Amino acid sequence: MTDRDPRSPEAGAGRDDGLFDGLDGGLFDGLDALLARAHERLGTAVTDRITAQGGPPELRSPDLALDRLLAAAHRSVGTAVTRRRSRETRAALDRRDLALEARLAQRGPLSGRPSPVRVKYRQQALRLAHRYWPTDLAQGMRAAVHTVQSLSELLEDSTQSAARVESVVDQLREQLRQLSRLPKPHRSPVTLTGLDYLVAVESTLAGPADRLLQDLHRVQQLLDEVLGPAIATLGTSPPGYLYGVDAVAQDLIDDLTQGCDQADALARAVAEVERASTDFVGADLSSARLDGVLLEGILWDATTAxxxxxxxxxxxxxxxxxxxxxxxxxxxxxxxxxxxAEA
Incomplete structure (x- = not known):
């Protein structure tokens, strides 16, 4: 015999929890809190109205009450959305500022020159960069190193003819001639005035170009004065003479490898000139005169004036x-x- 009759109202009331066993308790907690706040506000409104009018509040139609409830909900949601968007906007601005700072940190001294000056003389600066970098000099230097390595392998192979060796030497001479087609470095004293920007550009390019030309001159001199004559007499020389020729070839490889470093340095200088002439992200160009300036290829963003x-x-x-x-x-x-773009 049970304490309660299963058909009694008390028994049904005792099974309320089981009816919502599959629902999330957090949902009811939030709903309870919402209803509690609504009840509290309603009680406050009723108390204020009774106090102000000296009697019970007049009845309002259900539609009017619903309109007011929806309006209040709209204001609350709007406030929450505004605050969230403000936080997102601030976060986006912070990310943009960090990206701009990182971009500025990568720029060289030329990019520190006034933006109106850089955009005014960008065509001349890019023309100078092209003169000092007519082709991929770094790739050309590495191709010359590969040619000397091939020459060294030919010298080790006694079955190769002297004509084959001399053809490789001629190929190396042509490669060095192409690499040496750089303008004679010209560096004038640099001042801090804006009109001397092009002088600073050429000074940036002339330093590594001058060192590269010196390395190329040393390689050509070693090739023409030592290795070339040695290879010309290779057929009539004793076998031990080959070791001396191979040592000269190795010296050529070492000098060309050092020249590769100078070619890389010149490539970085050219990249700096191109960056200063192209990257105007966050720049103030409000005072620049853009009539007749080539604008094609310029990088900019919302912070550019x-x-x-x-x-x-x-x-x-x-x-x-x-x-x-x-x-x-x-x-x-x-x-x-x-x-x-030219407008």
């Missing part, structure tokens, strides 16, 4: 750069909705 109505024109001619989010590049798309 353009003069007058130029921002609208530049934005129409720009595309995402693909480097980082928010960075655009001025592209040459001559159509009704884009300006010419």
């Amino acid at each position: 353009w003069p007058g109505e130029w921002e609208t024109l530049v934005r129409r001619a720009s595309l995402p750069s693909g480097e980082d989010v928010g960075i655009l590049v001025v592209a040459a798309e001559p159509c009704d909705h884009a300006i010419h």
Whole structure:
């Protein structure tokens, strides 16, 4: 015999918990808290109204009460969304500032020059960079090293003819001639005035170019004065003479390897000039005169300040750069909705 009749109301009341066993308790906690706050606010409103009018509050239609409830909910949600978007906006600005600081840290001394000066003389600066880097000199130097290594292997093979060895020497001479086609380094005293920006650009390029030319001159001298004559008399020389020729070839490899380092240094200098002439992310160009300036290839973002109505024109001619989010590049798309890059 049980204490309660299963059909009694008390027995059903005792099984309320089992009805919601599969539901999340946290949902009811939140709902209870919401209802408690609503009840508290309703009680406060009723008390205030009774106190103010000296009697019970007048009845409101259910639709009006629902409208007020929805309006209150809309205000609460709007406030929450505004706060969240403010936090997200601040976080996005912080990330952008960090990215800009990292970008600025990668720039060289030329990028520290005034932005209006850099954009004004960007065509001349890029022309100088092309003069000092007419081809991929670093790849050319490594190709010359490979040629000397092939020459050394030929010297070790006694079955190779002298004509084959001399053809490789001629190939090396041509490679060195192509690599030596650099402008004679010209470095003038650098001052701090904006008009001397191009002097600073050429000084940046001339240093490693001068050292590269010295290494190439030393290699050519060793080839023409030592290795070339030694190979010419290789057929009439004793077998031991070959070791001396191979040692000279190894000296050539060492000198060319050192020249590769100078070619890499010149490549970094050229990259710095190109960066200073192209990267205007976060730059203040509001005072720059852009008439007649080649804008194609310039990188910019929302923090870049353009003069007058130029921002609208530049934005129409720009595309995402693909480097980082928010960075655009001025592209040459001559159509009704884009300006010419040279404009």
